Amino acid sequence: MIKSEMLAYEDIKKQLDKKDKVGIVTCNNCARLCGVGGPEKAEALEEKLSKDGYKVVSTADMLVGCNYEYYKDANVSPDATALLVLSCPVCAKVVEQIYKDKKAIKCAEAVGAFILSPSKNRFKVEEVFQGHEAKKGTEYTLLTGDPLKDQKM
Protein backbone atom coordinates (compact mmCIF):
# COMPACT_ATOMS: atom_id res chain seq x y z
CA MET A 1 0.00 0.00 0.00
CA ILE A 2 1.19 3.51 -0.82
CA LYS A 3 1.12 6.31 1.73
CA SER A 4 0.33 9.69 0.22
CA GLU A 5 -0.22 13.05 1.85
CA MET A 6 -2.58 15.75 0.61
CA LEU A 7 -1.16 18.98 -0.72
CA ALA A 8 -2.48 22.14 0.94
CA TYR A 9 -5.87 23.20 -0.43
CA GLU A 10 -4.42 26.52 -1.55
CA ASP A 11 -1.73 24.70 -3.57
CA ILE A 12 -4.41 22.59 -5.26
CA LYS A 13 -6.52 25.66 -6.02
CA LYS A 14 -3.52 27.45 -7.53
CA GLN A 15 -3.44 24.84 -10.28
CA LEU A 16 -7.03 25.62 -11.28
CA ASP A 17 -8.47 28.37 -13.38
CA LYS A 18 -11.80 29.90 -12.32
CA LYS A 19 -13.18 28.95 -15.75
CA ASP A 20 -12.26 25.29 -15.26
CA LYS A 21 -14.98 22.69 -15.10
CA VAL A 22 -13.66 20.41 -12.44
CA GLY A 23 -13.84 16.64 -12.31
CA ILE A 24 -12.69 14.77 -9.21
CA VAL A 25 -11.07 11.35 -9.47
CA THR A 26 -10.78 9.61 -6.12
CA CYS A 27 -9.11 6.28 -5.33
CA ASN A 28 -10.59 3.79 -2.85
CA ASN A 29 -7.54 1.62 -2.37
CA CYS A 30 -4.29 2.83 -0.73
CA ALA A 31 -5.31 6.48 -0.95
CA ARG A 32 -8.54 6.00 0.97
CA LEU A 33 -6.82 4.01 3.71
CA CYS A 34 -4.24 6.73 4.27
CA GLY A 35 -6.77 9.56 4.31
CA VAL A 36 -6.30 11.04 0.85
CA GLY A 37 -8.98 9.39 -1.29
CA GLY A 38 -12.44 7.87 -1.10
CA PRO A 39 -15.90 9.41 -1.45
CA GLU A 40 -15.70 11.37 1.83
CA LYS A 41 -12.59 13.26 0.75
CA ALA A 42 -14.11 13.89 -2.69
CA GLU A 43 -17.29 15.32 -1.14
CA ALA A 44 -15.31 17.53 1.22
CA LEU A 45 -13.18 18.85 -1.63
CA GLU A 46 -16.22 19.44 -3.83
CA GLU A 47 -17.87 21.42 -1.04
CA LYS A 48 -14.81 23.62 -0.55
CA LEU A 49 -14.40 24.21 -4.27
CA SER A 50 -18.08 25.04 -4.73
CA LYS A 51 -17.91 27.56 -1.89
CA ASP A 52 -14.93 29.14 -3.62
CA GLY A 53 -16.88 29.47 -6.86
CA TYR A 54 -15.55 26.51 -8.85
CA LYS A 55 -17.88 24.32 -10.86
CA VAL A 56 -17.52 20.62 -10.08
CA VAL A 57 -19.07 18.61 -12.92
CA SER A 58 -18.30 14.99 -11.97
CA THR A 59 -16.79 12.66 -9.38
CA ALA A 60 -15.25 9.35 -10.39
CA ASP A 61 -15.06 6.99 -7.43
CA MET A 62 -12.36 4.53 -8.52
CA LEU A 63 -11.85 1.13 -6.96
CA VAL A 64 -8.15 1.33 -7.85
CA GLY A 65 -6.75 4.45 -9.46
CA CYS A 66 -3.51 2.99 -10.86
CA ASN A 67 -5.21 0.37 -13.05
CA TYR A 68 -6.03 1.64 -16.56
CA GLU A 69 -8.80 -0.92 -17.00
CA TYR A 70 -10.99 0.63 -14.32
CA TYR A 71 -11.27 3.89 -16.24
CA LYS A 72 -13.31 2.30 -19.05
CA ASP A 73 -16.58 3.05 -17.22
CA ALA A 74 -15.35 5.82 -14.91
CA ASN A 75 -17.72 8.68 -14.22
CA VAL A 76 -15.58 11.41 -15.76
CA SER A 77 -17.60 14.14 -17.44
CA PRO A 78 -16.54 14.86 -21.02
CA ASP A 79 -17.16 18.52 -20.15
CA ALA A 80 -14.48 18.53 -17.44
CA THR A 81 -11.44 20.63 -18.26
CA ALA A 82 -9.44 19.80 -15.12
CA LEU A 83 -9.31 16.57 -13.15
CA LEU A 84 -8.29 16.69 -9.50
CA VAL A 85 -6.76 13.36 -8.53
CA LEU A 86 -7.30 12.38 -4.91
CA SER A 87 -4.74 9.62 -4.94
CA CYS A 88 -1.01 9.00 -5.20
CA PRO A 89 0.99 10.77 -7.95
CA VAL A 90 1.02 7.55 -9.99
CA CYS A 91 -2.77 7.77 -10.39
CA ALA A 92 -2.35 11.37 -11.46
CA LYS A 93 0.03 10.12 -14.18
CA VAL A 94 -2.50 7.50 -15.26
CA VAL A 95 -5.26 10.11 -15.44
CA GLU A 96 -2.95 12.38 -17.44
CA GLN A 97 -2.30 9.55 -19.93
CA ILE A 98 -5.98 8.63 -20.34
CA TYR A 99 -7.56 12.10 -20.44
CA LYS A 100 -5.10 13.94 -22.65
CA ASP A 101 -7.63 16.71 -23.40
CA LYS A 102 -7.88 17.65 -19.70
CA LYS A 103 -5.50 18.99 -17.06
CA ALA A 104 -4.60 16.25 -14.58
CA ILE A 105 -3.96 17.88 -11.22
CA LYS A 106 -1.93 16.10 -8.58
CA CYS A 107 -3.45 16.61 -5.14
CA ALA A 108 -1.08 14.49 -3.05
CA GLU A 109 2.56 13.51 -2.80
CA ALA A 110 3.86 10.00 -2.23
CA VAL A 111 5.56 9.31 1.10
CA GLY A 112 6.26 5.59 1.02
CA ALA A 113 4.81 2.11 1.44
CA PHE A 114 2.90 0.92 4.48
CA ILE A 115 1.51 -2.11 6.27
CA LEU A 116 -1.83 -1.88 8.04
CA SER A 117 -3.87 -3.34 10.85
CA PRO A 118 -7.61 -2.57 10.77
CA SER A 119 -8.04 -4.10 14.26
CA LYS A 120 -5.54 -1.57 15.61
CA ASN A 121 -7.01 1.15 13.36
CA ARG A 122 -3.56 2.16 12.19
CA PHE A 123 -0.92 1.76 9.53
CA LYS A 124 2.85 1.96 9.63
CA VAL A 125 5.20 3.35 7.00
CA GLU A 126 7.86 0.75 6.24
CA GLU A 127 9.56 2.16 3.17
CA VAL A 128 9.97 5.79 2.15
CA PHE A 129 10.65 7.89 -0.90
CA GLN A 130 13.52 10.36 -0.86
CA GLY A 131 12.76 13.36 1.33
CA HIS A 132 10.50 11.44 3.69
CA GLU A 133 13.14 9.46 5.60
CA ALA A 134 11.97 10.84 8.97
CA LYS A 135 8.56 9.21 8.48
CA LYS A 136 9.93 5.67 8.27
CA GLY A 137 8.47 3.63 11.13
CA THR A 138 5.79 6.21 11.94
CA GLU A 139 2.28 4.92 12.56
CA TYR A 140 -0.87 6.74 11.42
CA THR A 141 -4.62 6.42 11.95
CA LEU A 142 -6.40 4.53 9.18
CA LEU A 143 -8.69 6.55 6.91
CA THR A 144 -7.51 9.91 8.28
CA GLY A 145 -3.72 9.66 8.01
CA ASP A 146 -3.28 11.43 11.36
CA PRO A 147 0.19 10.66 12.76
CA LEU A 148 0.35 8.74 16.05
CA LYS A 149 2.98 9.17 18.73
CA ASP A 150 3.06 5.57 19.94
CA GLN A 151 3.93 2.31 18.15
CA LYS A 152 1.75 -0.78 18.26
CA MET A 153 2.64 -2.56 15.04
Added chain:
Amino acid sequence: MIICARTKSYDDIKAWLTPEDKVIVMSCNICIKGCGIGGRRLVDRLAKKLEKDGFKVIHTEIVGFACNQDLMEERRDHPMTKDIFAEATAIIPIACGEGIHNASHTFHDKKVFDGIAGLGVGSVSAKEGPKLILPFDPTLAEKLGGIPEDGIKLKDMAAKLGLQTGGF
Protein backbone atom coordinates in the same frame (compact mmCIF):
# COMPACT_ATOMS: atom_id res chain seq x y z
CA MET B 1 0.32 -0.56 -6.91
CA ILE B 2 3.75 -1.63 -5.79
CA ILE B 3 5.89 -2.87 -8.66
CA CYS B 4 7.89 -5.95 -7.70
CA ALA B 5 10.51 -8.18 -9.28
CA ARG B 6 12.13 -11.39 -8.12
CA THR B 7 15.61 -11.14 -6.64
CA LYS B 8 15.89 -14.92 -6.33
CA SER B 9 15.18 -17.97 -8.45
CA TYR B 10 13.48 -21.32 -7.98
CA ASP B 11 16.93 -22.87 -7.44
CA ASP B 12 17.50 -20.40 -4.60
CA ILE B 13 14.31 -21.66 -2.91
CA LYS B 14 15.49 -25.25 -3.29
CA ALA B 15 18.89 -24.39 -1.79
CA TRP B 16 17.20 -22.56 1.10
CA LEU B 17 14.91 -25.47 2.01
CA THR B 18 15.93 -28.70 3.73
CA PRO B 19 14.27 -32.05 2.96
CA GLU B 20 12.81 -32.01 6.49
CA ASP B 21 11.06 -28.67 6.06
CA LYS B 22 7.29 -28.50 6.14
CA VAL B 23 6.54 -25.78 3.66
CA ILE B 24 3.67 -23.34 3.23
CA VAL B 25 3.53 -21.34 0.01
CA MET B 26 1.40 -18.23 0.41
CA SER B 27 0.69 -15.32 -1.90
CA CYS B 28 -0.75 -11.87 -1.76
CA ASN B 29 -3.50 -11.33 -4.32
CA ILE B 30 -3.06 -7.68 -5.20
CA CYS B 31 0.10 -5.96 -6.47
CA ILE B 32 2.16 -9.15 -6.73
CA LYS B 33 -0.58 -10.77 -8.80
CA GLY B 34 -0.71 -7.68 -11.01
CA CYS B 35 3.05 -8.02 -11.48
CA GLY B 36 2.61 -11.61 -12.70
CA ILE B 37 4.63 -13.13 -9.85
CA GLY B 38 1.93 -14.34 -7.47
CA GLY B 39 -1.71 -15.35 -7.20
CA ARG B 40 -3.42 -18.73 -6.99
CA ARG B 41 -2.19 -20.17 -10.31
CA LEU B 42 1.45 -19.40 -9.61
CA VAL B 43 1.26 -20.57 -6.00
CA ASP B 44 -0.10 -23.93 -7.14
CA ARG B 45 2.57 -24.16 -9.82
CA LEU B 46 5.36 -23.50 -7.30
CA ALA B 47 3.89 -26.01 -4.83
CA LYS B 48 3.76 -28.70 -7.55
CA LYS B 49 7.35 -27.99 -8.61
CA LEU B 50 8.57 -28.28 -5.03
CA GLU B 51 6.66 -31.51 -4.46
CA LYS B 52 8.12 -32.96 -7.66
CA ASP B 53 11.57 -32.12 -6.30
CA GLY B 54 10.84 -34.02 -3.11
CA PHE B 55 9.93 -31.17 -0.75
CA LYS B 56 7.00 -31.43 1.61
CA VAL B 57 4.47 -28.70 0.86
CA ILE B 58 1.82 -28.98 3.56
CA HIS B 59 -0.39 -26.07 2.55
CA THR B 60 -0.94 -23.26 0.07
CA GLU B 61 -2.69 -20.04 1.01
CA ILE B 62 -3.89 -16.83 -0.62
CA VAL B 63 -3.94 -13.73 1.57
CA GLY B 64 -6.05 -10.95 0.04
CA PHE B 65 -3.61 -8.23 1.10
CA ALA B 66 -0.29 -9.44 2.52
CA CYS B 67 0.37 -5.91 3.79
CA ASN B 68 -2.63 -6.30 6.10
CA GLN B 69 -1.20 -7.63 9.36
CA ASP B 70 -4.64 -8.76 10.58
CA LEU B 71 -5.17 -11.05 7.59
CA MET B 72 -1.79 -12.68 8.10
CA GLU B 73 -2.40 -13.17 11.83
CA GLU B 74 -5.86 -14.54 11.12
CA ARG B 75 -4.27 -17.36 9.10
CA ARG B 76 -1.96 -18.10 12.02
CA ASP B 77 -4.73 -18.06 14.66
CA HIS B 78 -7.94 -19.17 12.91
CA PRO B 79 -9.32 -22.57 14.01
CA MET B 80 -9.39 -23.67 10.35
CA THR B 81 -5.72 -22.96 9.66
CA LYS B 82 -3.84 -22.61 12.96
CA ASP B 83 -2.77 -26.27 13.18
CA ILE B 84 -1.30 -26.33 9.70
CA PHE B 85 0.56 -23.05 10.28
CA ALA B 86 1.82 -24.32 13.64
CA GLU B 87 3.20 -27.42 11.92
CA ALA B 88 5.04 -25.48 9.19
CA THR B 89 8.77 -24.83 9.48
CA ALA B 90 9.23 -22.75 6.31
CA ILE B 91 7.02 -20.08 4.78
CA ILE B 92 7.44 -18.85 1.22
CA PRO B 93 5.54 -15.56 0.97
CA ILE B 94 4.99 -14.32 -2.56
CA ALA B 95 4.47 -10.65 -1.83
CA CYS B 96 6.12 -7.25 -1.91
CA GLY B 97 8.68 -6.23 0.71
CA GLU B 98 5.93 -5.12 3.07
CA GLY B 99 4.10 -8.46 2.71
CA ILE B 100 7.32 -10.38 3.36
CA HIS B 101 7.98 -8.17 6.38
CA ASN B 102 4.47 -8.99 7.68
CA ALA B 103 5.05 -12.71 7.18
CA SER B 104 8.38 -12.53 9.05
CA HIS B 105 6.69 -10.62 11.88
CA THR B 106 3.71 -13.01 12.10
CA PHE B 107 5.68 -16.23 11.72
CA HIS B 108 8.77 -15.18 13.66
CA ASP B 109 9.34 -18.76 14.91
CA LYS B 110 9.72 -20.05 11.33
CA LYS B 111 12.08 -19.38 8.49
CA VAL B 112 10.61 -17.04 5.90
CA PHE B 113 11.92 -16.85 2.33
CA ASP B 114 12.79 -13.37 1.10
CA GLY B 115 13.13 -13.39 -2.67
CA ILE B 116 11.10 -10.46 -3.99
CA ALA B 117 11.82 -6.74 -3.98
CA GLY B 118 9.33 -3.90 -4.16
CA LEU B 119 10.96 -1.37 -6.47
CA GLY B 120 8.48 1.46 -6.34
CA VAL B 121 5.00 2.48 -7.38
CA GLY B 122 3.44 2.11 -10.80
CA SER B 123 0.43 1.38 -12.93
CA VAL B 124 -1.00 -1.65 -14.68
CA SER B 125 -2.93 -2.10 -17.91
CA ALA B 126 -4.05 -5.06 -19.99
CA LYS B 127 -2.14 -3.67 -22.97
CA GLU B 128 1.24 -2.98 -21.38
CA GLY B 129 1.20 -4.86 -18.08
CA PRO B 130 2.82 -3.41 -14.96
CA LYS B 131 4.98 -0.31 -15.30
CA LEU B 132 7.17 1.41 -12.74
CA ILE B 133 6.65 5.17 -12.51
CA LEU B 134 8.01 6.22 -9.11
CA PRO B 135 10.98 4.22 -7.74
CA PHE B 136 11.73 4.03 -3.99
CA ASP B 137 15.44 4.24 -4.71
CA PRO B 138 16.19 7.61 -6.35
CA THR B 139 19.29 6.18 -8.09
CA LEU B 140 17.17 3.59 -9.91
CA ALA B 141 16.10 6.05 -12.63
CA GLU B 142 19.77 6.68 -13.40
CA LYS B 143 20.55 2.95 -13.46
CA LEU B 144 17.69 2.49 -15.91
CA GLY B 145 18.82 5.34 -18.14
CA GLY B 146 15.75 7.36 -17.16
CA ILE B 147 12.09 6.49 -16.63
CA PRO B 148 9.57 7.73 -19.24
CA GLU B 149 6.65 9.88 -18.03
CA ASP B 150 4.22 6.97 -18.34
CA GLY B 151 6.61 4.51 -16.70
CA ILE B 152 8.92 1.68 -17.69
CA LYS B 153 7.61 -1.84 -18.34
CA LEU B 154 8.43 -4.27 -15.54
CA LYS B 155 10.01 -6.75 -17.96
CA ASP B 156 12.30 -4.12 -19.48
CA MET B 157 13.29 -2.79 -16.08
CA ALA B 158 13.99 -6.25 -14.64
CA ALA B 159 16.15 -7.13 -17.64
CA LYS B 160 18.22 -3.97 -17.16
CA LEU B 161 18.63 -4.58 -13.43
CA GLY B 162 19.35 -8.31 -13.65
CA LEU B 163 16.12 -9.17 -11.78
CA GLN B 164 13.56 -11.81 -12.69
CA THR B 165 9.86 -11.66 -13.53
CA GLY B 166 7.08 -14.25 -13.65
CA GLY B 167 6.41 -17.04 -11.19
CA PHE B 168 9.09 -19.05 -9.41
